[in-house]
Amino acid sequence: MNREFRALVYQRAKKQRDTRPFGTQFDVYRSGYEWINHSLAPIEITDKHPRIKFGGPGCQKPYLVSPLNISAMSYGALSQSAIMALNKGAKLGNFSHNTGEGGLSPYHLKYGGDIVWQIGTGYFSCRDENGLFDKDLFAEKAQLDIVKMIEIKLSQGAKPGHGGILPAAKLTQEIADIRHVPMGAAVVSPSSHSAFDSPTGLLEFVSELRTLSGGKPVGFKLCIGNKSEFLGICKAMLATEIYPDFITVDGAEGGTGAAPIEFTNSVGTPLRDGVIFVNNALLGVGLRQHIRIIASAKILSAFHIARIMALGADTVNSARGMMLALGCVQSLSCNTDECPTGIATQNPARYKSLNVSDKSKRVANFHQATVEALMDLLGACGVQSLDELDLKHIYRRVGGTNIATYEDLYPAVKSLCLRCGMDIPKDWKKIWEAASADKWH
Template sequence: MSFGSLSGPAITALNRGAFKAGAMHNTGEGGISPYHLEGGADLVMQIGTAYFGCRNADGSFSIDRLKERVATAPVKAIEIKLSQGAKPGLGGLLPAAKVTPEIAAIRGIEVGKDCASPSRHSAFFDVDSMLDFVEMIAAETGLPVGIKSAVGEMEFWRELAARMRTGERGVDFVTVDGGEGGTGAAPLIFSDSVAMPYRIGFSRVYGTFAELGLTDSVTFIGSAKLGLPENAAVAFALGADMINVGREAMMSIGCIQAQKCHDDTCPTGVATQSKWLSGGLDPLDKGDRCASYLRTLRRELTKVSAAVGVAHPGLITPRDIEVMNGDYESRTLAGVYGYKDHWGALGPDVVGELLDIVHPHRTFNEKPTTA
């Protein structure tokens, strides 16, 4: 979540909440602000098409600036944003009036001038060059590097999986964003009707990698209204290893969805640069509320996992969940989304590693299962 979209106190509250709950904090494409460093949480630095925080004066990508930024913050992974669910294939414009000295310094842009985010990256132009870009960043920073994207046509994903099959190059993680994602910076036709809904988009991407036996070598992250336990459980069953939560975390710190983000008059101080309005948001209190929400979500998922008979949400499979059609018909997730045997389940080696973390004192002769 970027500073500029949200207020400084809101970013601090989210960061504090993530730290207290043992979660990570995604910066959003606006770069790392001082507010991302006040709570102590580990960061996933997102790089968008404008390369905020790691750009040259002309807007092109700078690996030197990226390395400088990573060296001064607790960045644990780098996420290259190809698109987001609410506005796939669109760029954006930060109007001059919003480019304050503080935002300009954080993003590496000029004060008081319009700043456009292109609809596409300039550092690469196809799957092959994207993988070169990913490998270069990984080699220079020593960090895991992944991509975030909404899902539309599948040729991109088929080519990506095919090129990764040799094991010579590849992304470390894939964040799939569903069309349910939200932002105030999108035309309604895009936020309402463009990009696949999460469950369809994710299952198609996961299946593309599963066909080539690559799912245990890539971390899958789900994103799009997954902050509710039911939706999160489905995401894990379909093969997600981690989930992002956005609007639910924002609501935990006071967002009432007043839809005033665009005119800078958010009444709760969450999405505004007004010092007067954001001054009403106490990052200490709201950070505790965010942490409470995250812990509760985790506890609910743990309870569901126990009810299913597994030790962790990542061990729930698409055959453990049924989708109801009224009160007269049901189908498993595997049946609805065309999953083959063992799709959505972790391999035995990964299951063993997971159980070693969840139950470090289990006896040696206990054999992990994926059912």
């Protein structure tokens, strides 16, 4: 990770000086350097903490979401102290905390921070003795006031196409009870869901969870892989008229506590390419206005947020930034149960040293400073609100003196072109024709 951004997170979390002397340390003339241009008529934005409404036509209980929230990290991968500190930080800063696929634990509920409950292929906290989805268990927990949204996990950027992994060394009896799994072996989630087996089935599951939760926003998370499969979901939306309230796009560069190295390094679509594809697909079928997009992967600064919002995201989730705010030192021992800071371990001798009260304030500090920096950045560019950010605002040096905007690099598809079958770009036509609402492949 770039030391500049790691230091920035630490400084904002501790409310230390986050300015820099002597100008940028980046090589602004290298290929790939990116920036946003300012305006000679900057705007003073008074609303430093805007909210984005999540909840489409089928949602009865919309939720107002912060631009920056805590990404999916499970209890089990993280310690109870880390989960409590994150959730208390979310409560202090009025933003949301994604549970990760490891289930809804008492530590997520203790301090009252808003929860996005993630349901993975293992259906942890809502599974029967055979590992299948249990409607009654789900409804009991999903209707808690603290649970604001439900996210179905289809795949994860760090290991797409592979189930989640909790090493046996980190499995305690308490975690086994919360997840409803046996002790003694690593907990490996199935690679796919048993509750549905097609794009149409996914949307029917979305509708079922929305009903069981009492009308709360329901969406799904995925790393983009086979593009025709995502377009199959879009076709299923058109056929069923069931729309998710949001889609979380996870980048292949995202982090994890444990993953096979081939999957970490060489599988899945990176975040920016994934977000622009999903945004264009929803535009092409004429449903973008109903569905919010969350971006998730290596987001640490206000510019990172603005850049991905320009590509089409409505809000962002950060795991790495929040872990650094907690005090992560990147010891790379997440999968060994030997984390020295007490964040990614189930060893009481280690996690009891993590001061929940102190670290929660640091999480809230990082969030506050970063969102305020985002709004200051918008004001400097003469942009009044987050939804005004678009492709033309971000510049990239593509080589030598050749500079392009994202508008040049990522041409948008025409609205409704996929739905109407007219003006479909050549590189979209084949994958759209291959997409099916009734089966994945």
